[in-house]
Amino acid sequence: MPPRPKSDANTAAYLIAPNPAAPGLTRAVQGTDHEGLTQTINVIEERPLTIFLNAQEIVTAMTIGDYPEYLALGFLRNQGMLQDDEAVLRVDYDEELETVVVRTDGKTTYEEKLKKKTRTSGCAVGTVFGDMMEGLEGVQLPDSRVKTSDLYALAHLINRTPSLYLEAGAIHGTVLCEGARPLVYMEDVGRHNAVDKIAGWMLSEGVSAQDKLLYTTGRLTSEMVIKTALMGIPVLASRSGFTAWGVEIAQQVGLTLIGRMRGQRFICLSGESRLVRDADPAHVVEEDRKHRRKGADQ
Known part of the structure; x- marks a missing residue:
């Protein structure tokens, strides 16, 4: 696991916070700007990670490479490939081979499931297996x-927590929260990977979803809604916008969906009944232009 960042006013509340200084997550690249001047900037590293469930290869995901064990566990759980009565015996990560093997006491027979894939609209080409919607019925x-x-x-x-996005851009963040406290902040090239890392952490640590909220920097798409609901988290919020199918699914499953959170403003398109309006928006400090641009860029 990457070393945790030194605590400051913005990271002390977290159990896991982004560590922009962790080795291997960014690379310095030299180029020229609009005036022809030489500039050196940090860009996000991207590498493949192949996930195995027991002896069966499941998927190869493009990821920044941190928390591979959580990513593998969360991906398998969110795809319905780890059952509630199935015990995870161990998780083995091989950095050289770029593989994670999740070993359980169950039998892996997902050949048909692996044939039913839907390419999603997320960055880094997220993948969702075709029968995920069936898991929402109950x-x-x-x-x-x-x-x-x-x-x-x-x-x-x-929005003010030091992160890879602030360091290099081209990345998404997802934060597991409880009340007004952010607990775990994960980043990746795809918002789906960031969610899966949180799901893996929750599974590994035995953390309940009962009173949690998921905050994402990215768009509120159908897969984001599906994964949040399957994790049992009742509220999904974002500073970005919505897709129509994401809103429709949220309304079907009773998920509270809040988007376009910018300073004093937000809009709730599903699950309004969970909101307790105990704050006067007029007393909320407006975000400066820099933070508004971040929301638009995601």
């Missing part, structure tokens, strides 16, 4: 409440 999300004061506090803190 989903019952908890009826926990979310305070608007917590939403404002989370957005203010998360």
Whole structure:
């Protein structure tokens, strides 16, 4: 695992926070700018990671390479390939071979499932297996409440947390939150990978989704909604916008979906009943232009 960053006012609250200084996540590249001047910038590294479930190869994902064990566990759980009664015996990561093997006490027979793939609209070409929608039929999300004061506090803190996005751009972040506290902040070239890392951490640590909120820097797409619902998390929020299918699925499963969170503003398109409006927007500090551009860029 990459070393944790030194604590400061923006990272002390987290159990896991981004570490832009971790080796291997960015690379210095030299180029010329619009005036013909030589510039050196940091760009995100991208590498393949092949995930195995027992002896069966499942998928090769493009990732930044941190927390590969969490990514593998979360991907398999969100794809319905790890059952509730199936014990994970161990997770083996081979950095040289760029593989993760998740070993369980169950039998792996997913040949037919692997044939049913749908390419998603996410960056880094996310992949969702065709029967994920079937897993939503029995989903019952908890009826926990979310305070608007917590939403404002989370957005203010998360948008100012040192991250790979602030360091190099071209990346997405997802944060698991409880109340006004951000717990785990994961980043990756695809927002789906970032969500899977959080799902893997929750599975590994035995963390309940009952009173949690998921905050993402990216668009609220169908796959983001599906994965959040399958994880049992009742609230999904973003500073970015929505897709129509994402909204439709959220309404079907009763997920609270909040987008376009910019300073004093947000819009809820599903699950309004969970919102407790305990904060006066007029007393919320507006984001400066820099933070508004970040939301648009994601």
